[in-house]
Amino acid sequence: MAEGSWIRRMFEEGAELKKRYGEENVFDLSLGNPIIEPPAEFFRELKKLAEHPQSGMHRYMSNAGYAETRAAVAEQLSLETGIKFTLNEIIMTCGAAGALNVVLKTILNQGDEVIIFAPYFAEYVHYIDNHYGVARILPTDEQFAPRLDALEETINKKTRAVMVNSPNNPSGAVYSEEKLCELGELLRKKEAQYGTQILLISDEAYRKLIYDNLQYPFPLHHHTQSLITTSHSKDLALPGERIGYIAIHPECREREELVNGFIHVNRTLGFVNASALMQHLVRNLQSVNVSVAEYQQKRDSLYENLTGMGYSVTKPQGAFYMFPKSPLEDDVKFVRELQQLKVLTVPGQGFGTPGYFRIAYCVEDRALEDSLPGFRQMAEKIGLV
Amino acid sequence: MAEGSWIRRMFEEGAELKKRYGEENVFDLSLGNPIIEPPAEFFRELKKLAEHPQSGMHRYMSNAGYAETRAAVAEQLSLETGIKFTLNEIIMTCGAAGALNVVLKTILNQGDEVIIFAPYFAEYVHYIDNHYGVARILPTDEQFAPRLDALEETINKKTRAVMVNSPNNPSGAVYSEEKLCELGELLRKKEAQYGTQILLISDEAYRKLIYDNLQYPFPLHHHTQSLITTSHSKDLALPGERIGYIAIHPECREREELVNGFIHVNRTLGFVNASALMQHLVRNLQSVNVSVAEYQQKRDSLYENLTGMGYSVTKPQGAFYMFPKSPLEDDVKFVRELQQLKVLTVPGQGFGTPGYFRIAYCVEDRALEDSLPGFRQMAEKIGLV
Numbered sequence: 145m146a147e148g149s150w151i152r153r154m155f156e157e158g159a160e161l162k163k164r165y166g167e168e169n170v171f172d173l174s175l176g177n178p179i180i181e182p183p184a185e186f187f188r189e190l191k192k193l194a195e196h197p198q199s200g201m202h203r204y205m206s207n208a209g210y211a212e213t214r215a216a217v218a219e220q221l222s223l224e225t226g227i228k229f230t231l232n233e234i235i236m237t238c239g240a241a242g243a244l245n246v247v248l249k250t251i252l253n254q255g256d257e258v259i260i261f262a263p264y265f266a267e268y269v270h271y272i273d274n275h276y277g278v279a280r281i282l283p284t285d286e287q288f289a290p291r292l293d294a295l296e297e298t299i300n301k302k303t304r305a306v307m308v309n310s311p312n313n314p315s316g317a318v319y320s321e322e323k324l325c326e327l328g329e330l331l332r333k334k335e336a337q338y339g340t341q342i343l344l345i346s347d348e349a350y351r352k353l354i355y356d357n358l359q360y361p362f363p364l365h366h367h368t369q370s371l372i373t374t375s376h377s378k379d380l381a382l383p384g385e386r387i388g389y390i391a392i393h394p395e396c397r398e399r400e401e402l403v404n405g406f407i408h409v410n411r412t413l414g415f416v417n418a419s420a421l422m423q424h425l426v427r428n429l430q431s432v433n434v435s436v437a438e439y440q441q442k443r444d445s446l447y448e449n450l451t452g453m454g455y456s457v458t459k460p461q462g463a464f465y466m467f468p469k470s471p472l473e474d475d476v477k478f479v480r481e482l483q484q485l486k487v488l489t490v491p492g493q494g495f496g497t498p499g500y501f502r503i504a505y506c507v508e509d510r511a512l513e514d515s516l517p518g519f520r521q522m523a524e525k526i527g528l529v
Numbered sequence: 530m531a532e533g534s535w536i537r538r539m540f541e542e543g544a545e546l547k548k549r550y551g552e553e554n555v556f557d558l559s560l561g562n563p564i565i566e567p568p569a570e571f572f573r574e575l576k577k578l579a580e581h582p583q584s585g586m587h588r589y590m591s592n593a594g595y596a597e598t599r600a601a602v603a604e605q606l607s608l609e610t611g612i613k614f615t616l617n618e619i620i621m622t623c624g625a626a627g628a629l630n631v632v633l634k635t636i637l638n639q640g641d642e643v644i645i646f647a648p649y650f651a652e653y654v655h656y657i658d659n660h661y662g663v664a665r666i667l668p669t670d671e672q673f674a675p676r677l678d679a680l681e682e683t684i685n686k687k688t689r690a691v692m693v694n695s696p697n698n699p700s701g702a703v704y705s706e707e708k709l710c711e712l713g714e715l716l717r718k719k720e721a722q723y724g725t726q727i728l729l730i731s732d733e734a735y736r737k738l739i740y741d742n743l744q745y746p747f748p749l750h751h752h753t754q755s756l757i758t759t760s761h762s763k764d765l766a767l768p769g770e771r772i773g774y775i776a777i778h779p780e781c782r783e784r785e786e787l788v789n790g791f792i793h794v795n796r797t798l799g800f801v802n803a804s805a806l807m808q809h810l811v812r813n814l815q816s817v818n819v820s821v822a823e824y825q826q827k828r829d830s831l832y833e834n835l836t837g838m839g840y841s842v843t844k845p846q847g848a849f850y851m852f853p854k855s856p857l858e859d860d861v862k863f864v865r866e867l868q869q870l871k872v873l874t875v876p877g878q879g880f881g882t883p884g885y886f887r888i889a890y891c892v893e894d895r896a897l898e899d900s901l902p903g904f905r906q907m908a909e910k911i912g913l914v
Contacts, residue, residue: 152592152796177589187582194579197572204562204768207537238623238771238800245799249659270797274634276661383589384805386623411537412655414630415623419804420769 150266150494151175154479158488165486171507171515174488176313176464178434178506182381185432189425202420207411208403209236209389209418213427217389220430221372225362233394235406236418239386240349242410243373244271247345247390248305249413250405252277256304258345261290262496263467265313265347269496277304281496287458288317288467292326299334305343306331308363311350314495314502315467316443316460318354321361328366335369341397344370349388352379352433354462355440368395371402376426378464379433387422439464442505446512453520454528464506467492471526475501478522485518535651535879536560539864543873550871556892556900559873561698561849563819563891567766570817574810587805592796593788594621594774594803598812602774605815606757610747618779620791621803624771625734627795628758629656632775633690634798635790636728637662641689643730646675647881648852650698650732654881662689666881672843673702673852677711684719690728691716693748696735699880699887700852701828701845703739706746713751720754726782729755734773737764737818739847740825753780756787761811763849764818772807824849827890831897838905839913849891852877856911860886863907870903 154174162170193201208214214231222229237243248258254276260268261284272279280303282294290308299306308327310319319327331342346363351374354360364370375388390406392399410417417423443459446466450457456469472478475491479501482489492500505512523529539559547555578586593599599616607614622628633643639661645653646669657664665688667679675693684691693712695704704712716727731748736759739745749755760773775791777784795802802808828844831851835842841854857863860876864886867874877885890897908914 182587191579194576202567202767202769241799241801267797271799274798382587384587384802386801386804412652413659414626414656416626416771417769419771
């Protein structure tokens, strides 16, 4: 469980370094806390609401959220996926982290297994553990795509769910249509074999951040026993506001029972409902997105620079992370040495994948540029080129 | 556990009745969803922020919340209690429900016992159950004050916490200084006897809503092994925004470990942090409160009317609930019959106390007045006078 705290540990140590050396002399690439401000449309909506407050707009609403907001989410998601969602399949949540805890608490009995693929967002293990599930961690291939041979061997009658996260934190990988197609087939085969429902949980927090004009391959297209957890933390740059949702596939079996369960747990786990004000705001912002071009530029520049120095990097297709191979076998040692040069990253161990390190490039261009000498110094010291 | 859903059940059934008979013909006294709008100061702060957004104001912050907001809470709480709080004792949370789940998850091992007094807010049982604790439910006296003889008999070496809720939902009772003093003494005696720490959890969601110029008796004055969970849902009328906090007694043993635990669990349970925007807003509103006089007037008028009809009511000293004796032995039957007259209340069973019913009077005066004929018709039918 110690690995789960690596991101925050590096963040806290970074805060110490900043105090000592000055904010501008430490290059913090440790946290996925986007520097990009929310889009202008968000501020316009906020101003409109502040200037014309609606009566009752901060009261309790239904635990699932406002019908109007759920309908707006359903409409946009229907457009994007081609799957016909209605408000009955949408539950507004306290971010994607809230969504995942609500889903896992609802579906898990003590000892049920949930499969995740490494590298993974380390909090997943806490979420599964919170509700007395068992996390089964499987490897990915060189491109960070799920190893389906391992999945086939691992699924058993206690497998309640398989979690995927594309675009992936920390690798930036976007799972291909082909891979998802094979994944769906495998899940159905295993469901038939064991007479169970294996939920495909698609954590799509980074769905809107994909590059090179890629079309997002939706996991839900390949398995109907499935749901999305996501948030507006990245597409609207609102991570501190905790606004997200669950969207369950309309053809999921026992959909109504599951949705009722989600609503109940959203209440009893203490979330109660997603922020009323944020629900009012995002209702009109479903088709709005931060500038992806800006992130793509950061990715391109960082990728070129790092590979030019001899680092081995799989080019990320989405999110705002890069997950290069650690030039030292011990990724913690490498990250510590880099930290001495005032460049903050997170060891791969923090994502269940030693031998790599994560760079969060959702920072000012200047911070990225200023981190390059540190990366170069390490590359030269280790003799990468 | 079925009882836990009574409030929401009556709320949902009420929604059906409203559809059928029209909103204005159904008098909904079932939910603690204050009709009073947030104070003018709140809207002023919101407008100020919307007009002059600060860079980065929607990003992640420390999981405990903004230092400035925590310091503002600590300052006001120090003033009110005379206990010296600093920001290190304050964790901003997703409402009081979030605060309670965070506290219980942090302190409970499987099978640990938590004592609550009936009548109680039914969600408490869910919160304890979520984290594999065992709820021990004890009676109160005729004035709805905790029965300390029962407490003395019940505390054992597995007792991890005692929860109090003053002003109380649903009874409106405010626990007296004397009662709290005896409670504190008893807890210390038992802590010494078993060599344990018994945390006094004071849920103070209604602390600012007390009447007749009563001074609030703080439970924390009578036991240092203690903490407050609360929110701005009632004092600032922001229930839909989920903004609250945990405040731990500065002299609590293992305070630092507990606080670190709360911060960790706030993150891993999926709350991550309380809404950034709300934290910016409430920072400057710590001394602001909705009009208590308005609620007191509602209480007085309702109390006079109901007792005049022959209902037996213990006069509430705080919150916005009344908890009269059910004129029929079967409180569910009474509430159902009242529902037929379009007056919506909640049976005492929903609070672990059959034989009573709860009225939430945080509604428009007109709704209260229009509900009186229903109450009178029932009183006459049953022959109360």
